[in-house]
Amino acid sequence: MASGDWKETAFLAGAVLIFLTFDVTLVLFAMGWFKPKNHFPVDGRTVLVTGASQGMGRAAVKLLAQKGANVVIVSRNASKMEAVVEEMKRTAMKPQIQRFHYISADLAKNEESIRVVEEVTQWNNGEPPDIVWTIAGAAHPSLFIDVDAEVLREQMDTNYWTAAYLGHAILRSWLKPFSKLSESERKAAGNAPIPRQFIMTSSVAAFAGLAGYAPYAPTKAAMRCLADCLRSELNLYNGARRGTNSSVVATAPVADVKIRCVFPGCILSPGFENESRLKHPITKILEDADIQQTEEEAAKASIKELEGGAYFATTQIIGSAMRAGSLQGSPRNSLIVDTLFGWLANLLWLFIAPDMERKAWKYGKTHGVTKGEPGK
CATH class of the missing domain: 1.20.5 (Single alpha-helices involved in coiled-coils or other helix-helix interfaces)
Structure with a gap:
């Protein structure tokens, strides 16, 4: 065989191999062989969501109900929550099986967060919720010296402490050592539990400070830092579950725990119009290029990111760019x-x-x- 013929044959064989590999890959993909893992499974699990009476929280719990979750919502407005519960019942994936509940509470108070965790656990047959997602929050944009000092504290209470207090309460429940669990608690946990997840909702404002967001953005930045600290700490507990001796394993919780944080951008929620009235003109100028999303779009994008395994989940391309440019020591998606x-x-x-x-x-x-x- 001539040298040219050999090269041509090798080229054709390589092309056929690539073509067949591509075809086989497409077939296997269509058959579900390469289906990405869902890192946010909710079907049959109990999910506690705060701030779900309106806005992105309301849109999120409706989607969770459609995906088969048992949902407990927490807010201060009972009448609004009743309406949301009825919506979830109408759109649930398994309406005859799924359960829904609401709790009225002011989560800016630590004792209320403790009460909520206890009440949900009792409602959930003695088992704490599998997932806790804090979405409650509100923005009071203004120049720093134009607001009373009380507003600065209110913003921290509303946005940071509502998440931190609830996180503290639920982690104390989840991270209880296996050796200290009662027989009923061990039975409720199951033999091979799926990782539990604590999710906070921050904002892209945490990635870049803008004039007019001084009362609000630092509260969201604190949440981002809390997520990093908790994620680092949880390596102790998750590592202990894989200990080499029984005394180490006895100090570990019954399930792994994951920490995650969502960073939405501008959401056209009920509070958006009020926020716009409060904003200084320079704030509007600086965020002029921001992408505006509906509540449903933000909720859908958040859940998609969580399902994809994102640690820091963003809901639009500008937020993704801001996240990537400010990760420093935070884990990469x-x-x-x-x-x-x-x-x-x-x-x-x-x-x-x-x-x-x-x-x-x-x-x-x-x-x-x-x-x-x-x-x-």
Whole structure:
């Protein structure tokens, strides 16, 4: 065989092999062989969600009901929660099996968070909820010195402490050592439990400080830091479950626990109109390019990210870029993608950050610090 014939034959054989491999891969993918793992399974599990009487929380629990979850919602408005429970019952995947419940509570108080965990556990046949997702929160945008000091505390209470207190209560329940569980608690936990999950809802405001968000953004940044701290701590408990001797395993909880955090952007929720009235004009200018999402879009994107395994879950491309550019020591959702995306985001910030600084400076030079509309 001539040299040219050999090369041509090898080329054709390689092309056929690639073609067959591609075809087989497509067939196996269609058969579900490469179906990605769902890191947020809720079918048949009990999920506790705060702030679910309206906004993204309400949209999220409806989706969870459609996916087969038993859902408990917590808010201060009982009448609104009653309506949400009825909606979940109508749209549930398994209406004859799934259960729904609501609890009225002010989670800015630690004792209320403890009560909620106890009540849910009792309602759930002695077993704590499998997943806790804190969505409760509200924004009070304003220049820092234009609000009373009480507003700063209220923002921290509403956004940070409602999540931190509930996280403290549920983790104390979940992380109880196996050796200290009663027989009924061990039985309720099962033999091979799926990891439990504590999810907080922060905001893309945690990734970049903007003029007019000083009362709000730090509360969300604190939540992001709490997620990192808790994730690191949980390595102790999750590692103990894989100990090499019984005395170590006895100190571990019955199931792994995961910490995750969601970072939505601008959501067209009931509070959006009020927030817009409070915003200083420079805040509106600086966030002019933000993508606005409906409650349903934000909830759907959040759940999709959680199902995909994201530790820091974002709901739109701008938020993803901000997340990738500010990860520092936080875990990556994808080592390669987040590293490359982070390099690109940091490069873009070399141009975006100075531009935002100039806009604020220019507005002050032209209009002073007036709250009036630009140019008026």
